[in-house]
Amino acid sequence: MHGSFVGAKSNTVLTGRTVLTLPEEPLELHKLLASTLDLLVRNSRTQLAQIGGVAQRVLQIWRAAGDIVLELTPDSMEVGGEVIFECQKELGDWLLPAFMVGIRKVALRPSASADDFIGVGVELGLLQIDAVSMSRFRDWIWSEGAEGLEILMQRSFIEVIEVMDSKIGSPRNFGIDQAVGMMTPLGTSTLAVDARDLMVAALRPEFQLSVDLFAQGIEFRGFEAPPQELERLRAACDDSTRWMLLETDAVLAHKELRGALSPARVARRVIDRVNSGVTVRLLDQLARIYASDDVFVRNMIRNLNAAGIGFAVGAGVDLSDRIMRGALTGLLRVMSAPQAETICRSLLVSTSPHSPRWTHLVSLIKELGLEVWREFVNEPELEHGDAVLHAELLRDVGISSRVMADVLARVDQHAAATVIKSIPESFLIELESLIRGMLHTAPRTTIEHVVPALLERNLIGIVFMIADVLTSKPKLDWSRKTLHMICAHIELHGLTDRFLVPLVRDTRADLKAREAALDVITAKRDDDLTGMVIKWRMSELFDPPEFRERLILERKKLKVHQQINARESARLGESSLPEGANG
Amino acid sequence: MLAVMQGLFVLTKTAMAHGGEHPFALKMAEKLSDAVNDSSPPWTLQFIRGGVFLDRDLVELGLEGYRRAQTIARALENLGYHELILDKKLDGQRWLAFGEALARGVLGPSTMLEGARIDGLTWRAIPNASWGGEAEEVDPEVYAICQIALALEEAPKLTLSESGAWPWGAGLAVLRRLERAVESDLRAAVRALEMAPGGWTPERRAISVAFDVLCVLMRLGVSKSTLRVASHVALAIASFGFKERAGKPLVEALEPVLQGMLLNADKAARTGMPPHHLKVVSIMSVFYEGTPLDWLPFMHLVNLAYDLELQRCPDGVGFALTKGDLLAEAARGMGTVYPTDWVKAIIAVHGAKPPGAYVQLADGRVGVVLDSRDASIDVLIGGLMVHVDDLSMVRLLSTVEAQGALG
Numbered sequence: 001m002h003g004s005f006v007g008a009k010s011n012t013v014l015t016g017r018t019v020l021t022l023p024e025e026p027l028e029l030h031k032l033l034a035s036t037l038d039l040l041v042r043n044s045r046t047q048l049a050q051i052g053g054v055a056q057r058v059l060q061i062w063r064a065a066g067d068i069v070l071e072l073t074p075d076s077m078e079v080g081g082e083v084i085f086e087c088q089k090e091l092g093d094w095l096l097p098a099f100m101v102g103i104r105k106v107a108l109r110p111s112a113s114a115d116d117f118i119g120v121g122v123e124l125g126l127l128q129i130d131a132v133s134m135s136r137f138r139d140w141i142w143s144e145g146a147e148g149l150e151i152l153m154q155r156s157f158i159e160v161i162e163v164m165d166s167k168i169g170s171p172r173n174f175g176i177d178q179a180v181g182m183m184t185p186l187g188t189s190t191l192a193v194d195a196r197d198l199m200v201a202a203l204r205p206e207f208q209l210s211v212d213l214f215a216q217g218i219e220f221r222g223f224e225a226p227p228q229e230l231e232r233l234r235a236a237c238d239d240s241t242r243w244m245l246l247e248t249d250a251v252l253a254h255k256e257l258r259g260a261l262s263p264a265r266v267a268r269r270v271i272d273r274v275n276s277g278v279t280v281r282l283l284d285q286l287a288r289i290y291a292s293d294d295v296f297v298r299n300m301i302r303n304l305n306a307a308g309i310g311f312a313v314g315a316g317v318d319l320s321d322r323i324m325r326g327a328l329t330g331l332l333r334v335m336s337a338p339q340a341e342t343i344c345r346s347l348l349v350s351t352s353p354h355s356p357r358w359t360h361l362v363s364l365i366k367e368l369g370l371e372v373w374r375e376f377v378n379e380p381e382l383e384h385g386d387a388v389l390h391a392e393l394l395r396d397v398g399i400s401s402r403v404m405a406d407v408l409a410r411v412d413q414h415a416a417a418t419v420i421k422s423i424p425e426s427f428l429i430e431l432e433s434l435i436r437g438m439l440h441t442a443p444r445t446t447i448e449h450v451v452p453a454l455l456e457r458n459l460i461g462i463v464f465m466i467a468d469v470l471t472s473k474p475k476l477d478w479s480r481k482t483l484h485m486i487c488a489h490i491e492l493h494g495l496t497d498r499f500l501v502p503l504v505r506d507t508r509a510d511l512k513a514r515e516a517a518l519d520v521i522t523a524k525r526d527d528d529l530t531g532m533v534i535k536w537r538m539s540e541l542f543d544p545p546e547f548r549e550r551l552i553l554e555r556k557k558l559k560v561h562q563q564i565n566a567r568e569s570a571r572l573g574e575s576s577l578p579e580g581a582n583g
Numbered sequence: 584m585l586a587v588m589q590g591l592f593v594l595t596k597t598a599m600a601h602g603g604e605h606p607f608a609l610k611m612a613e614k615l616s617d618a619v620n621d622s623s624p625p626w627t628l629q630f631i632r633g634g635v636f637l638d639r640d641l642v643e644l645g646l647e648g649y650r651r652a653q654t655i656a657r658a659l660e661n662l663g664y665h666e667l668i669l670d671k672k673l674d675g676q677r678w679l680a681f682g683e684a685l686a687r688g689v690l691g692p693s694t695m696l697e698g699a700r701i702d703g704l705t706w707r708a709i710p711n712a713s714w715g716g717e718a719e720e721v722d723p724e725v726y727a728i729c730q731i732a733l734a735l736e737e738a739p740k741l742t743l744s745e746s747g748a749w750p751w752g753a754g755l756a757v758l759r760r761l762e763r764a765v766e767s768d769l770r771a772a773v774r775a776l777e778m779a780p781g782g783w784t785p786e787r788r789a790i791s792v793a794f795d796v797l798c799v800l801m802r803l804g805v806s807k808s809t810l811r812v813a814s815h816v817a818l819a820i821a822s823f824g825f826k827e828r829a830g831k832p833l834v835e836a837l838e839p840v841l842q843g844m845l846l847n848a849d850k851a852a853r854t855g856m857p858p859h860h861l862k863v864v865s866i867m868s869v870f871y872e873g874t875p876l877d878w879l880p881f882m883h884l885v886n887l888a889y890d891l892e893l894q895r896c897p898d899g900v901g902f903a904l905t906k907g908d909l910l911a912e913a914a915r916g917m918g919t920v921y922p923t924d925w926v927k928a929i930i931a932v933h934g935a936k937p938p939g940a941y942v943q944l945a946d947g948r949v950g951v952v953l954d955s956r957d958a959s960i961d962v963l964i965g966g967l968m969v970h971v972d973d974l975s976m977v978r979l980l981s982t983v984e985a986q987g988a989l990g
Binding site: 233 | 632644779813965966987
């Protein structure tokens with residue numbers, strides 16, 4: 001089937017590879033509709049295999065034209081009394097047969113599809129002015145052949161001829177002969193009761209029952225039905241979902257029907273129903289379909305998948321209904337992982353944390369099985385937001401920290417980082433190798449995203465782990481701010497000697513990291529520590545020039561500071577001696 | 584026949600332009616005569632509602648032919664007629680005389696042909712045959728009765744073909760007639776079916792089942808699609824279920840029909856199986872393979888209508904029951920054997936004293952209901968039609984009761 005969409009401008013249509021710009025003026029648009037419809041009918045006779053595109057165009061143009069009604073005459077088409085198409089030689093040669101068969105008006109139904117127009121095109125293209133052809137066309141219309149179109153047919157000339165030829169006479173007197181026959185007593189007419197029959201009837205109990213019960217029921221209005229009861233009955237007779245289920249079941253049960261219907265058409269009916277609302281019966285039937293294994297059904301499934309049945313089911317299912325959850329579980333279990341993926345993704349995105357639907361989704365996952373759910377969701381392909389939701393959901397399901405580690409290892413790293421930010425402490429132990437790996441491999445944005453949150457937890461184990469990575473990676477693409485934050489926490493947790501001092505001295509370490517470490521150390525104003533760290537070493541010769549200069553500067557500052565301290569100490573020492581100690 | 588139409592048209596135009604005395608007009612008349620003589624008269628030509636018929640067969644016209652026919656039809660209609668009856672070959676002069684009349688008719692209403700005579704050519708009016716857009720409708724009562732009569736005539740065609748296929752076209756034709764009859768005049772249609780001449784053959788009973796289903800669902804306001812499917816299912820099953828007396832249970836009756844419908848399903852239409860056919864087969868399939876729990880509600884109606892009609896011609900006796908008997912039976916079994924909703928619905932269609940039922944008046948006389956309305960009935964008593972306004976004074980009788988009383 002040709003795909004099409006209405007372009008960014010509302011008056012363009014793309015059908016296959018053809019871009020069609022629709023006229024804005026209504027009359028011109030209607031004329032285009034009529035001429036395209038004519039093309040469809042004529043092409044159906046000679047280029048049947050290629051009319052799909054034209055059919056799609058007719059549909060799109062008609063939709064753009066809105067709620068119009070096409071009126072047919074023997075040689076023209078009109079809209080609102082304005083002629084939009086006139087016959088000319090072979091153009092419109094189908095109009096006269098269409099008019100003579102009784103078509104007067106045609107309107108578009110909302111459910112119309114390009115397939116419907118293909119059918120209409122073919123049938124109109126084949127319509128001839130002879131009794132057999134016209135009868136066949138009327139049968140087709142009567143049998144809802146033109147599904148997507150509302151066709152108003154006038155009473156035909158055939159019916160007038162029939163009445164003309166009838167020998168009814170006066171309707172007032174109709175039936176008198178029959179009544180007379182019925183009244184003739186004791187078998188003197190073929191309609192009356194034979195005497196022998198009366199004797200037989202006298203012996204059979206079913207003939208002895210009186211009709212009085214019926215008469216009394218009428219008298220006391222026992223056969224009247226309240227309007228709401230009638231309405232319920234009417235609605236139940238026209239239940240579209242049940243109809244669709246029956247039809248699909250019939251197609252699945254009877255192979256003879258499969259030659260008469262395309263898998264795409266059957267799939268379309270199913271999709272239409274699903275889009276109108278998901279029911280338990282619908283889910284059960286989908287389960288039967290997906291559990292089947294024959295060519296026709298596989299084609300149907302392909303069409304269902306292409307039409308987005310997964311998303312429709314996921315979005316439309318009522319998870320608060322336990323029976324429906326059971327039916328959905330049944331469906332998911334017979335689907336392949338890729339087939340189930342769209343349903344599960346749709347379930348995920350159609351809920352939000354701590355909403356009632358969220359709670360029911362948790363129940364569904366428990367009923368379905370965690371591993372099955374995880375397989376269907378396809379964790380590595382989850383986008384960031386969905387992955388975060390997924391992890392949160394599984395937490396509410398009650399997974400262990402080990403399982404969580406596995407989940408986060410499979411999803412997008414940034415999503416994992418988001419989850420880790422707020423994950424309970426109890427999960428962190430199992431996440432150590434994951435976090436380490438993340439610190440080693442994650443891009444800067446992820447690091448910036450997760451490290452501050454980890455540090456805020458104020459756990460020495462976390463700080464140790466981060467510091468370990470900091471000091472082991474020769475090249476870090478982390479921001480100075482982050483590095484300072486890390487170094488500050490290292491210092492805060494008394495790990496300066498363990499990590500910061502060696503870091504400053506390590507000529508292979510990342511320069512920004514060394515600078516951050518040095519900043520933190522010098523900020524402490526611990527002259528002994530500072531002196532130890534900035535003491536000259538041979539290896540300093542291999543440091544980058546800017547770092548060497550920094551060290552030199554720090555040494556100068558230290559010296560000055562020490563001198564100031566010495567003078568201060570001396571001053572203080574003099575003032576504290578007893579009187580006469582200096583003399 | 585196209586040459587005849589062309590000749591009539593040209594003659595008419597010529598007579599309009601030049602008058603009947605002009606030699607050119609006579610020449611055109613002679614040309615018409617030749618064309619008519621080649622068409623092997625005698626024949627009749629009818630102009631009905633946009634169609635041209637030769638001896639009741641539709642004449643195939645192209646657009647030009649249609650336009651010419653339209654001119655002639657309008658002219659003829661203005662003269663008050665719709666049919667030409669040609670008994671023999673005519674010469675140019677006679678055709679010229681007719682052509683002049685047509686020329687007058689083109690200009691507007693005229694009585695020129697009234698009382699006129701052309702040897703070998705006559706004309707007559709056909710009611711409701713107008714070619715105009717706002718054509719008069721056929722009298723609804725007559726139309727309804729006519730459609731029921733035609734449906735009964737066509738019912739014997741509802742048999743499986745040699746290959747065992749269900750005749751979809753024949754089924755649709757019968758159902759269309761029933762639907763039109765009910766839409767035209769429900770009361771007349773009910774009366775037509777119950778009071779049509781002849782006995783209650785299996786075919787007539789099959790029509791009755793489909794008819795009841797159709798009437799009930801139409802009254803309920805069910806969609807056209809659903810009611811057509813339901814009545815088609817009813818018709819198909821009943822066509823195979825009834826014998827001269829009694830018949831088979833519903834499920835047993837439908838098996839060959841279901842197989843017949845599945846046969847050649849892919850050849851049902853050039854554009855794939857129409858939705859109606861698929862729906863009919865689906866319902867048949869559920870009847871055959873499912874349980875009543877799987878049924879759509881109207882399937883219970885089909886089952887009820889079938890069961891009741893099955894009892895119309897009981898085994899072991901030679902008489903047929905009336906609708907009154909069958910409705911009484913339905914009332915007896917309501918809520919136990921038969922579903923309450925649908926029993927009420929069938930009774931609502933036919934009323935308390937349906938056509939064909941036996942009734943007894945207050946004075947003891949027994950008659951047959953000819954026509955039934957909400958507040959009155961017409962009863963045939965002793966060869967006379969009696970109109971009764973006070974229904975409380977009329978008592979419904981069973982067939983056996985009535986025959987006993989008549990005896």
